[in-house]
Amino acid sequence: MTDAPGVGVSGHATDGGIPLFSNLAVTLGAGQWTCLLGPSGVGKSTVLRLIAGLETHVAFTGEITTTDGLPTAPRVAWMAQQHLLFPWATILENVATGPRLRGAPPDRDRCRALLGEVGLAAHADKHPHELSGGERQRAALARTLMEDRPIILLDEPFSALDARTRSEMQDLAAKLLAGRTVFLVTHDPLEAARLGDRIILMSRSGTSTLPVPTSIPPRRVDDPEMLDTQGRLYRSLMAVT
């Protein structure tokens, strides 16, 4: 992996002429976790798609910058709420999706090693339907890691999981994605408080940076300072219109 750059997104977007969000100012620290909170429908996924260079339904006016001046799109790995595993392929083949789609011979040893790191070594030859929801999401994480990209875009990847699996996934992701510039869209204040080096609240009229606990992520689920942050995040989120 090349050095992870810092990323900045600023501007405003309209959807069919109607403003969706304005005064957006998001800065992702190089090699850090930035969490984006905000009410449903405000455009969080849309911001992620803009960074990923994916098509959106909005007209975006503004700019996406990086600290090294190179474009973001070819350097992102994107993980969504749905695991997006191919049902016709084994877990091992799914982890190798990136190289396969680029027509490159996949590095099988690396695929297996990554499956080991997410704790799925024994499931390599199974198909997605034979895995639990949490295991599927771990396979998706291994596939994301296989891309070895410096910028990681996560769109509520853990939101469909139960509380325990979710916190395990958060720890795992924090460990395996260390050193990369991670942008996590979440609707869960606890998740933001546990993982964020920086937490941004997005509303229709603009973005604001919220205070984070002093400890280093991933923070313990019972860390008092983290829980205090969670409470304040909840309040800020509820106050947004």
Added chain:
Amino acid sequence: MTATRNILLAILLALAAWQAVVLLTGVPPFILPGPLRVAKAFAANAPLIAEHAMVTLTEVCLGLILGATLGMATALHLATSPAARALLRPILVFSQAIPVFALAPLLTLWLGYGLWSKVAMAVLIIYFPVTSAFFDGLMRTPQGWLDMAQTMGASQRSILMRVRVPAALPSLGSGLRLAAVYAPIGAVIGEWVGSSRGLGYLMLLANGRSKTDLMFASLITLGCMSVLFFLAVNLLTRRLDFKAEA
């Protein structure tokens, strides 16, 4: 096991009902022969029926292979080229307004009395269901997969071959199963319009000579053959399905 037993039971029941109708109404055998009579006709003409059945089966198989290939190629072309979609799709839909059977005499005129006019008939009937099922599948790839492939830097061609086509295979499977049902109909209609071989021809011949028992024997052979053909295609195309998660 119980399924097999139920099927056998149903067949026996149908045969018994058939025999009962014949006995109770006393219809003459040239109108409706009883199952026993038909069985005798079948035994007496087994080599003849088998010979003609082979002809029809060949037509059906060739028709399915050609029709499926053409249909798949068209679907791929439509799915990848917006220009083709704009031009070809209206033509395809309009062509479905023409009853294909009405073309049978033309096909015989153009391709002669032999095998190929029947194969063409089967192809014409199969082509649309295969094309439309596969095309629909290709156009309904979940957006998430396409987005993911794009962020991974896949080419359009790679996305087609490694995402859209595999994702559309179950749809193609249902199109092919439909085609397996239609193909024998196409072949037999072709044979009725003009031929000197095949089960359709044998049925007409037997009918013309008031050999109603032979006619029934041919008809039942055609029915059994069609069912077996469908089951074979069904078995093969089930491999195209993938298991969805619970």
